[in-house]
Amino acid sequence: MKRKVTALLTALLLTLTLCVPTLAWTEYGAIYDETDALGSEELSDLGQYTLPQLTEALHLDLRVDIFTNEDVSEGTTAGDIATYVYKDSGYGWGEEKDGISLTLVMEPLADGSYTLAETDWCVYAMLSETRGDGQELSGLVYDAVEPYMTARAWDGTDMTVSAEALCQAVNAMAATAADYLSADFPTEAQQPETVQSGEAPELGSTGMNYVFDLRGMLSDGEREELEDRAEDIALRRSCGIYTLFVEDFTAYGYGDDPYTALYQIYHAEGLGVGEDRNGVIIMLSMKERDYAMFVYGEWAEYAFDRYGEKQLEDRFLDKFSGGDWYAGVSSYLAACDEFLTLAEDGKPVRSSPLPAIGIAVAVSCLIAFLVCMILKGQMKSVRKGVDANVYTTAGGGLKLTDSYDHYTHTTETRRKIESDSGGGGRSSGGTVSRSGGGGHGRSGKF
Structure with missing residues (x-):
């Protein structure tokens, strides 16, 4: 039996080694696609941003590999390939090599598309005993990914559908791994004592789908009313409108930048409406008043x-700065509904070009006026003289004298500009535009 297994793995090793030069690989960070047919902007974001950032936060290597079965030896399963690639490619975090991988083995079709049998994919996990059970984690991830691996999505008729299913499967894998480790086996980066103290509860603990008040800023009645309004907007406008109140966003282990943390929370929780997961979310972290x-x-x-985004922000952020939490969320929901309505009518909120045109015209006129005045100043008044003595000086002739300018020194005066911010007060803060990793937004203080 051992000889058969050794022969199988040796054949697999030779097959993969010899085929590497001819493979048309596409690499999206932590995602490798041998088919070069499943690429999308969302998949690229997941591979280059979401999975690497979660890997750092959870101390768990997250990988996705898509192979073809053209050169795979008969009898080799997706599980065999997943195990070999994980170990041979140096996957895993730390000395224990903690990690989880999703492996797909696809079959090429004559038209250039690919199909995936429901048995030709595998979830492989390794986890140290101090953090949990690797087999249990792989089972949970398998159950989360399975709904997106149906034959209907992978029959080769539409690779766009397959690509979307893959993105949903990757999101499910990431969210399940994050939930498993955050709930029972927090990493050092997640501050175990903070998680255990309840300062970083899960979003689902509120029983809400759109208004996550993990800080208790709203009364039960206010939260339920705002939840109903947000749900109504999501159903009518096909866009999720989310609000998140937390005590300290850094307690979730997603770093010290509020925008990056919110980006990861959005994807880890699988937020968004529809296939493209459309949504808008705002987060207010009360400890340092981060937004x-x-x-x-x-x-x-x-x-x-x-x-x-800036116009939307102007509708509600000042209310949060003043401590009126209900009014802030209410204004935010109303503004989102208004902006989405305008977008549906083909009239999205956009900056007007008229001010820029007016400024350009005014500047052009000013420059033209200055040029004309300079030219006029350089011209000499000329009139026709009747007598010859008009063209001579009073002294009876033309006299030229020398004139010299001598540079002596320059006097420079400086004055210190004092700040009028004063001491003891708290700045109302400000926000800046942010982007990266797919999507865009703003962050700052409130």
Whole structure:
């Protein structure tokens, strides 16, 4: 039996080694696609940003590999390939090599597309005993990914559908791994004592789908009313409108930047409406009064471009700065509904070109006027003289004298400009536009 296994793995090793030069690989960070047919902007974001950032936060290597079965030896399963690639490619975090991988083995079709049998994919996990059970984790991830591996999505008729199913499967894998480790086996980066103290509860603990008040800023009645309004907007406008209140966003282990943390929370929780997961989310972290906004999905980004984000922010952020939490969320929901309505009518909120045109015209006129005045100043008045003595000086002739300018010194005066911010007060803060990793948004203080 051992000889058969050794022969199988040796054949597999030789096959993969010899075929590497001819493979048309596409690499998206932590995602490798041998088919070169499943690429999308969302998949690229997942591979280059979401999975690497979660890997750092969870101390768990997250990988996705898509192979073809053209050169795979008969009898080799997806599980065999997943095991070999994980170990041979140096996957895993730390000395224990903690990690989880999703492996797909696809079959090429004559038209250039690919199909995937429901048995030709595998979830492989390794986890140290101090953090949990690797087999249990792989089972949970398998159950989370399985709904997106149906034959209907992978029959080769539409690779766009397959690509979307893959993105959903990757999101499910990431969210399940994050939930498993955050709930029972927090990493050092997640501050175990903070998680255990309840300062970083899960979003689902509120029983809400759109208004996550993990800080208790709203009464039960206010939260339920705002939840109903947000759900109504999501159903009517096909865009999720989310609000998140937390005590300290850094307690979730996603770093010290509020925008990056919100971006990862959005994907880890699988937020968004529709296949493109369209949505807008704002986060207010009360400890240091940090604020962030994140917009994701083609439809949402059309309705809320960078200018629209700033206009949206102006509708509600001042209310949060003043401590009126209910009014802030209410104004936020109303503004989102208004902006989405305008976008549906083909009139999204956009900056007007008229001010820029007016400034350009005014500057052009000013420059033209100055040029004309300079030219006029250089001209001499000329009139016709009747007598010859008009063209001579009073002294009876033309006299030229020398004139010299001598440079002596320059006097420079400086004055210190004092700040009028004063001491003891708290700045109302400000926000800046942010992007990266797919989607865009803003962050700052409130």
